[in-house]
Amino acid sequence: MRKVLLGMIAILLLTFMTACGNQEATKPVIEKSDENTQAEASEQESSNAEEKENTKEVAHIRLGWANSGFPSPFTFSPNGPGGYLRTTFIFDTLTWKDDQGMKPWLSEKWQISEDDRTYTFTLRNNVKWHDGEDLHADDVKFTFEYFKQHPFGWHGDISMIEAVEVVNESTVKFVLNKPYAPFLQEVVGIIPIIPEHIWSKVEDPYQYQEKEALIGTGPYTLTSYEAEKGNYLFTANSEYFKGKPIVNEISYINVKDRALSLQNGEIDAAMSLNYQQMLQLKEKGFDVIQSKPTGSAVRFVFNLQDDQLKQKELRQAIAYALDRKTIAEKVLGGNEMVGSAGIIPPDSDWYNKDVKQYEYNVEKANKMLDDLGYTKNEDGMRKDLVLNLLVSSNAKNAQLAQAMLKNVGIELNIQQVDTATFTSLMGENNYDIALTGHIGLSGDPDFLRIWFMGQASNAYAARGKVFENERFIQLAEEQVMTLNEEKRHDLVNEMQDILAEELPTLLLYHRPFYWLYNDEQFAGWFNTDGGISDGIPLWENKSAFLNEE
Amino acid sequence: MKNKTIKSYLIVFILIIILNFFLPRILPGGPVAFIQGGDDQSFIMTEEQKAHLLSYYGLDLPLHEQFYQYIFGILTGDFGLSILYKTAVTTLILSHMKWTLFLVGIASIISILLGIILGILSAWNKRKKNDAPFFLAMLMLGAIPEFILGMVLLILFSTKLGWFPFSGSTTPFAQYGEGIIGIIAGMKDILHHSFLPMMTLTVVNISSIYLLMRNATFDVLKEPYIYTAEVKGLPLKRLLFRHTFKNAFLPVFTLIMLRFGFMLTGAIFVETVFSYPGIGKLLQEAILSRDYPLMQGLFLIFTITILGMNLIADMVYPKLDPRIRRGERTVFE
Amino acid sequence: MNKQQRFGYGLLSLFTLLAIAAPLVTKHAPLDFDGPSLSLPTIEYWFGTNELGQDIFSQLIYGIRTSLFVSFMVAGISTFISVMLGLWAGYHEKADQMINGLANVIMVIPNLLLVLIVVAFTKGSLWVLILTLAFLSWPGYMRIIRSQVLTLREREFVKAAITFQGKHSYILWRHILPQLYPVIRAKLLITAQMAVITEASLSFLGLGNPNTVSWGMMLHDAFQASTTFMNASWQWLLIPPTSALLLLTINLSLIANGDQRKRKTKKRSIGKLEKQPNEKEIENKSSVSDLEQENNIVTVHHVTVAYDDSVAVSNVSFSVGKGETCMLVGESGAGKSTIANAIMGMLGRATIEGSIFFEGKNLLKMNQKERQKLRWVDISMVFQDARQALNPLLTIGEQINEVLIVHSSYRLQAAQRETEHLLAEVGLDKSVTTKYPHEISGGMCSRAVIAMALANKPKLIIADEPTSALDPVLRKKILELLKDKIETYEISLLFITHDIGIVAELADQVVVMKDGNMIENRNVFQWFNQPQTDYSKKLLSYG
16 A cells, blocks of 8 residues: 555656656757747748739738638528628628728728618629629528528628619619618628539538538638538639639638637637736737727626616726726736726727726625625625525636625625536526626627617626616617717717616726737738627738738 | 346336336426526527427327326337427437446446456455455545545646646547547547546545455455465465466446446436536436436336346356356345 | 554545645635736745636645545445445345346446536535435446345344344344444445546536636546647646546545455464474484485475464375375365475465475475476376366366376377276266366266376376265266276375275275374274374264
8 A cells, every 4th residue: 555655756756857857858849839930921922922013912820710601691590790700701781881981892982872771882893703703782682681591600690681683783772661770880790701603502501511512702712511510611712803802712620719720829819818828928929919899798797677686876886896806816817997887898999988887886886785684794795695696607706796796795606517407597587686798799789779779689788677767778879870970979879878878787897809820920900890790809900911002 | 046036026027118108297397488598698599389299299298198108109119309308318318328338437447357367366365364444545546426536536637737628528520530540539539538537436436345354355365265276385376266266256246237237327427527418417407407218218227238248147147156047146135 | 443544534534634734724715816827836826826816725735625525425325325225225125126126227327428418507505416326326236235245144143133123124133234344444445446537527618616626627628728838837736636636536446445455365274383393403304314215105204294383284194105095084174185286386475494205206396397397297186176176168078188288298189088988987978078167967977077187197196075075876987987997097195184994995005084183094904903193093983
């Protein structure tokens, strides 16, 4: 027995020692990986030197993202933005966003009628499908009609479209049933145009996974998809109407950990959520872009039908009781941005600077709770105030919140469930507080209407339950029909004021995303204004790979 | 085989087919709830989209109609379309199954062979002198949870030493070239990726087979016929592998067959640690996303494998033991 | 309880104590996040902190609570179900069918899948996990207990209890349950270990309960964060929970398997050795060279055999001449078989003193290889129970062939012919070669064993009560066969028996053994006519 014990101790010591030894050894390894990328880069330089006219061309970029299914517009997985993003490499939309904001893409220009209900697009005339056919106005009409029958699996509300009419071969007219302010960004900027000559023959697009399903007009074609591993290889479309992309091949590898793979040289650029991790990689020589505006947030959703939580003062007291700055700092590792009570992030164009905010204030929280009649017992807990916190993947935030609320005498029970359970519990209104985190706050502010007016069937808001505030409802409906920016700003500002006062949801913090890359290999990355496709705060925007004048 | 055995197989099989339909549906939230996203969702789904999804997958039908469809599907060998991957369940399972079978298959063969040989030798040595140190070492090995061993190997050999890749089953988009060189390069790549997970599975499984074999052998070594064989002056190899092994293997055989069936599901931890694209990962995703057709397909595959292994054990057993030619002894007693 | 188990229980108690005293041992609450992020181990934070600034040491100690709670509960509940259903199934035929049916289904369902499904949506509750694991883990041991109950029911003392008391619950409780303690103990420990591993594994997959701290969750959190692998923090994030988990599981499995390792092979002993024979004395006696007579095939000279500190045979001397038959007579336990084993070199770990000469050469001075050469070439055996002595999975032919092939370098075909010939000599048809032992009668087995003993025409056959398992008619036939063969081939015979009737038929010489001592060694006629000891007289009067 003693021998065995000694052996075990020896093994432990050994692992410790190798561990410590390796700690020092990490640096050379990193340097080596740097050398590798440098070597690759110089290789590219030499190969590029041969064909001098294309000096900016990059042979291959490797990126990391999870598997998101066959990238046709009907089969990509909506779990996470990766599926949609990769579809946009193959398919184009009428409008698109880059760092300068929205611009025409498949269209050349558009006209909006006086009543804001008719959009007339003139299509570019040099656009060809990957199979060599020309893009026609018929394809656009077909696309929207087809998606009416077979709903798109992403932000796909096209219910405001009354009719799509082909004016001539390169002109198409959309008639809306009422004005819709984010139409250009959120409808024609998201729905991919698909070829009529392929899909008109397809009965069940959700099962259609032939090669033809990937014929788009986009800058890339899919060369290889390793389905069970989730790896994608895209090759530049040399016939692209905006010219051949600079990056010849893009591969997406389903790596286990993007930051780690970036450090090990398995991929060339990666997104990180953690400030410390970003600093660490920056130190190792990677360049960084921070997402701006911060389109992502972590927040509490209060069940407004709960007997206790329907009291505004209780919600406000919780806001005062939470040291949201510390939560953000602990979870994100620094560079924190406390959540705005008005939901829209402070670095967004739509942010209301005068909106009410809730500073961390335990005294105030305690007083408000006392005033509400929740008295503390000898243990310092308010025995009538036991709340459930529903989470599925943000358990860390929940643990921190639990400890903070205990300080003011509120007992918070963390109820961790998986995604589907989470959604169904919310759908059944079977929760007190739900903790959710998501992106999409940087785009058009219409999301406020969708969240709180029961438009979204998701857990974005108290689902199917309208936030019963007359003024808010009125404002929300008005802003979506207001195309005048200035007027719309005023409306959205007032909406933020109401939200901040009523707190149907409490934003804990906004999450900046960081993009880490090696600029010697490819430096064309940029922050898309308001997020790719109106809300995705990532950097894999296809227009980054294009050589546009 | 006796009628009674066939009957008990049939009953279990029918029960499982029924269970297989209801088990996934007991879970709270359905596939559409998953698509809508939990607390980390990224898109806003409208009620129309939701209704369309429900009707597309036939989830708005009454339960009994869904059940008929399911039974009809099984009878025609069609497990339907995976909701998560939008691919036929059969295709999906087959493409992942090959990796798991490769991993589990080789790991099983190595661990069974080594476990048996070590078990016999250990039991023999125990009689002669003392196998305690070795026995204890194996006991400890057997007490290590799979994921811990995998994690330790991953950290040491992948992250720290960099000898093996961090995840996956092959180099992405690898082109191995033509002919034999290509095949060799491909095999090298696959083995390079599978080495650590395979090691983990082998090491973790070796101990239980070793322990079974050691105890069985130890019991057999006490039998008079082994005394006979020893007195007969037979060489050690013949004594152990002809006289002892044959007898000691009998009680171990059924257990090994059962274990083999369970190892398929057991690979889930190793596949998680090493991000190996096997069936365990698929299963995890299927459960998480409430992908009913995929869950049903996988569950059926697992139970059929286990039942099949039992059946094979039942059929092979009499061949191993001449005393039982009438197939009395079955796993189901 | 052996040393190793004592240590194991000690460690387990220590773990339990730590779990109970967790608030006293730790400075920080496990979920408090006051510390700096990813701090190295310091005096304040003994094992460092994690990303959120939580104290690893505290989490480790509180983690014991979760692990032990789950393992004790699962083990307790599962064992309870196993025992209850096992007893019921063993006692009640109708219940037996139902319980077994249920067990079959549970055993075929992929357990892990079911656990995953159940745990996936009840992440909050440890109790759900506990009940699921308990529900899935009872069938294996239920069967073991059931079959034990079935055999116990047939035992005399239980039968007696049934006739006297009749009350089932009382019998189960008082008579059967105590017999099951070893099984129950093993079941408890093995299930406890399984539960610890499963809980940790599930938490590692991210299916743990965030309200409680567990080792699996610590590992999950550390393994999920890529920073863990990018700096040195994995050392204090991963090593402590890994070590703790390993310590607990290994410890449980050591306790569970402790008995097995130390399970002694109990040998008969005839009491303590009064006085160890003086080595010099033995040396002196064995140097007598006139004992090494040429015409003696085997000479046993002052042989003492001891297992550990108990003596099986003490100071036995006799010799068997060429063609002579020597009877070794005595009750069972007298040490007769020990003598045979000493000659065959089959004493294992026992110590042996004295000398055994075979054709003038001291067997005890030979190395294993030289002895091996004598086996079945010069000395063969006929065994007590012929059917038991034959390997059930090999045909009779194979078992005879191999001694020819191994020792006399026969080719397979020649060996097969020789085997048929040998079988014919003992009166068996050649079709017997392809038969397995269970396919032929007991008498045929005895004949086959004799044929096997004759295979290499040895100089000595040791027959260890070869006829005790046979009926009188058969016994006579077999003895005649044996007698005929040794006379034909001039083989010496050392015949061990407690049957005085046989002595008269076969013996030239008689050695009487009692309690490990040789009390008489005489010519058979002298012994029958003038037995010198009371014991011999007693034996003869029974005979």
